[in-house]
Amino acid sequence: MLTMLDMGKYNFFVWGSMALFALMMAVDLISLHRQKKQLKRQIKARQRRTQS
Amino acid sequence: MNKIVKFYHEMGSPPSFYRITGHWLKPLLILALLLTVYGLIDGLFFAPPDYQQGDSYRIMFVHVPAAWMSMFIYFIIGVSGIIAFVWRMKVAEAVMMASAPIGALFTALTLLTGMLWGKPMWGTYWDWDARMTSELILLFLYIGVMGIYSAYDDDPRKAARLAALVAIIGLINLPIIRYSVEWWTSIHQGASISIMGGNSGIKEWSMLRPLLVMALATKFYYLYSMLHRARSYLLRTEQNKSWVSKQFIEN
Numbered sequence: 677m678l679t680m681l682d683m684g685k686y687n688f689f690v691w692g693s694m695a696l697f698a699l700m701m702a703v704d705l706i707s708l709h710r711q712k713k714q715l716k717r718q719i720k721a722r723q724r725r726t727q728s
Numbered sequence: 729m730n731k732i733v734k735f736y737h738e739m740g741s742p743p744s745f746y747r748i749t750g751h752w753l754k755p756l757l758i759l760a761l762l763l764t765v766y767g768l769i770d771g772l773f774f775a776p777p778d779y780q781q782g783d784s785y786r787i788m789f790v791h792v793p794a795a796w797m798s799m800f801i802y803f804i805i806g807v808s809g810i811i812a813f814v815w816r817m818k819v820a821e822a823v824m825m826a827s828a829p830i831g832a833l834f835t836a837l838t839l840l841t842g843m844l845w846g847k848p849m850w851g852t853y854w855d856w857d858a859r860m861t862s863e864l865i866l867l868f869l870y871i872g873v874m875g876i877y878s879a880y881d882d883d884p885r886k887a888a889r890l891a892a893l894v895a896i897i898g899l900i901n902l903p904i905i906r907y908s909v910e911w912w913t914s915i916h917q918g919a920s921i922s923i924m925g926g927n928s929g930i931k932e933w934s935m936l937r938p939l940l941v942m943a944l945a946t947k948f949y950y951l952y953s954m955l956h957r958a959r960s961y962l963l964r965t966e967q968n969k970s971w972v973s974k975q976f977i978e979n
Contacts, residue, residue, distance in 0.1 A: 680773050683783040683784070683786070684782065684783055685848070686782065686783045686784040686786075686848055688844075689784055689787060689844045689845065689847060689848050690772075690783060690784060690786050690787055692844050693787045693790050693791065693840075693841040693844045693845070694768065694772070694790065696790075696837060696840050696841060696844075697790040697794070697837060697841070700833050700834075700836070700837045701764075701949065703833070704829070704830055704833055704953055705953075707829075708953060708956050708957065711957075711960055712956070712960050715960055715963055715964055716963075716976070719963065719967055719972065719976060720976055722967065723973060723976060
């Protein structure tokens with residue numbers, strides 16, 4: 677199994693690319709949900725203000 | 729035919745767009761994740777090594793789909809920019825601005841993985857050649873579209889109109905990127921896929937399959953991310969409308 681993970685002298689470049697891909701997708705996914713949460717909180721607060 | 733017309737009109741109105749796309753998010757994300765896992769395992773472990781580039785060519789399985797997406801998303805931004813500019817459609821504005829961050833991300837990923845591929849193959853991380861420079865300009869265009877928008881943040885409609893203008897002008901960059909390796913002498917290799925047949929491109933199915941799977945996976949992920957942001961965009965810009973307040977009373 678471990679021999680399959682070995683890309684010889686290209687280890688850094690191949691796995692570095694894969695790590696970058698995973699990192700970028702994770703950053704997008706997290707920022708997406710964080711923004712949505714913040715927005716919902718904002719709108720709810722606004723609604724409470726206008727109602728009272 | 730009637731159904732298609734009805735669907736089109738529904739998707740043009742923010743409340744129905746919000747309601748309909750809400751059902752799509754989860755399936756899109758699951759599809760994207762499953763295809764990514766399958767595509768990467770297939771590409772990293774089961775595709776044979778390249779006869780010239782050895783194992784380093786496996787960077788292609790993230791680099792090429794990311795590069796395709798960087799151009800595809802800009803094309804979507806340009807088209808929705810035209811729709812937003814001419815017909816003042818709110819959903820088009822939402823799609824345009826929701827696409828920009830994920831497009832910029834894919835462009836950055838293309839440049840970075842390209843550097844990691846360039847170092848072992850060309851002996852340098854960066855070269856100011858036509859393909860790389862035009863892709864870098866694409867990143868600046870994405871940043872420009874987002875920057876113009878946030879500069880006029882207090883009036884989202886005006887901001888979107890100005891951003892659309894930048895996006896439309898930037899469309900000229902797409903054919904330049906596509907044909908840069910043919911018009912100028914470049915150290916970048918030619919296209920990986922030739923739709924019209926011909927001698928260029930990958931012929932080996934076991935190498936092509938993970939590439940196509942990854943291309944699909946990134947498309948699904950883009951749809952997920954874009955729709956998610958577009959829905960937030962509509963909630964934010966339509967805060968004073970009754971359909972938004974109804975969303976929050978129900979929940």
